[in-house]
Amino acid sequence: MGVQSTNIVCRSDRPGETAFRCGETVNGSVVVTIDGHKSHKFSSMLLKVRVQAKTEWEENDTNYSETQDLFRLDLPLRSATTGETSLPPGQHQLPFSFPLPERLPHTMKYHEAKVVFLLKARLKSSSMWSWDGAQEVKLRILPQRDLSQCFDLAAPLKMLREDKWTMWNGNPGEFSVTVAKQGYVAGETIDLWIDASDGVYTELAQLDGHVKLKRLVVAREGKKNYNEERTSIATVKPGKAASAWHRIQLTVPEDEITMDDLALCRIISVTYYVKVKAL
Template sequence: MRPWGVRSFVLELARDPGGSYRGGERLCGRVLLEAAAPLRVRALEVAARGGAAAHWLEGSSLGINAVSSDYAASETYLWRRQLLLRDTGETTTLPPGLHEFPFSFQLPPTLVTSFEGRHGSVRYSIKATLHRPWAPARRARKVFVVIEPVDINTPALLAPQAGVREKVARTWYCNRGLVSLSAKIDRKGYTPGEVIPVFAEIDNGTTRPVLPRAAVVQTQTFMARGARKQKRAVVASLVGEPVGPGRRTLWQGRALRIPPVGPSILHCRVLHVDYTLKVCVDIPGTSKLLLELPLVIGTVPLHPFGSRSSSVGSHASFLLDWGLGALPEQPEAPPEYSEVVADEEVPTAEQNLFPPLPDLDLGLEGPFFTYIQEFRYRPPPLYSEEDPHPPTEAIRPRCMTC
């Protein structure tokens, strides 16, 4: 038997250890307390906490004196506390055996995705504390993961991304030619496991071969006291074939698969996680030509319906911009009205589409629609100074002087 009468003190969550939570959900679980003998307890509480923190050191030296700067920042997203056994000033005696205390918390509507980095992190945990008289407190702690949804089915993340860069290759202050690079992807948002089709055009105007490459780069940015600390890592890459002197090469959708990585974190004041697609050309004898296109790694994949039309439309214009598709020289004529509408619905000249109103003498013979069509397609009369229809005796103009 363990000392102080507590055989076990365990904290369990209702969801599996591999499960994740999101803002607005309920965090449910239980505290299991096994007493080996009658146990006097003052209080039992459960607290859920979560937030972001960043910390790093930067050193500089002036002569023989070394100066070190400490940068730290934090932000709280979750703080909930629940008393399972309230401290009323008097102790509660629990009989020997296993006791279960359920708890439930309502998570805030928005949270930041869990993250572990070199200079900062976003962590969430729940801790149970057992207070007893004349005995040290017993604690049990569990860490849970939060993944906030990032939906890529938005107009901003479905928009194509493109860029153009060029560079003059120089060796010993002599121009050796111009290298140009154009790259484009069909949208900005992707999810892990998807393939990014990279379209690029590399034009090598130098006298030496160049090597094109592409990579997905993750950038972790930590912020504290107005300073920033960044860490970059390549998560996926591909290498193209060398482009010879005076040659041009096209990438017609080179596949670059996104590995299982964490989603983008854009709405945190302590740290950011950004992704970019970098397309570069290695030029011998000079620095490389680099083109960066922004990426957002989401958690909600592309919908098969709803966003399909916009995605297909952007992909079609995407191919046309790069000369990978062509419109017909002469557009097809629109279909006849009779081909679209059924035969029984096609209006004919004999049908009265606008029948005359009853008890009205319009002075017209036949349907009124016929006269409308006749007037519509008849050319205007020639201008003449003489009245082609002079007034008769029955209709004589009134003299204003009479």
């Protein structure tokens, strides 16, 4: 007797997916079906909204985890028709609506570091002999970053590669790499210019090197330890023609975005860098 089924239904303007951007309003309903022949009374009906950053790690054969709440909200639920917490047999809509904050990380998962957006419906029956209702769904927060006001990221950046010997890789000599600006968004093309002597261009081509855009994810593991995960997300091999090494273009893949605001999330950071390597 009591709750036969509980489902969470969200309405989204994006067909085929329940995804939202920061600042948007999440609308939906908890759909509850009550069985039996009498009204069912609940002591509490809540929708718990959680956006959480989580890290997991293993130490001395023991699994550990850390969670940081980035956004939390508990919404009381009421019947859309009666406004009560006592529901007669049949199917009922318990509507909800709440705005997302203007600043939140997007949902993501990189190895053992992740950001999740959860809705948890909890319907607690007044009688200990009746079934409670519970349901949990995961939603997406879409990547979004406006760099129009980040004036410092619009400035070009020049990096110098010094002439040094290495045991493992070739040594083409000294050259510099210049990017037109320091901030890019998903789908945008990064233009790089390599400034070097003719001999260095020839050496880079002969060594058949590559240029990579890499993602660096740093996840906190406990109070003092940090795990770094470096992943290549775009690679260009200019080839064996010296002229191909003058200008190189890398495209930032979709859904890539930095997460480097420690005031917002203290246990996970996501940043990017470019690596020029002569093999």
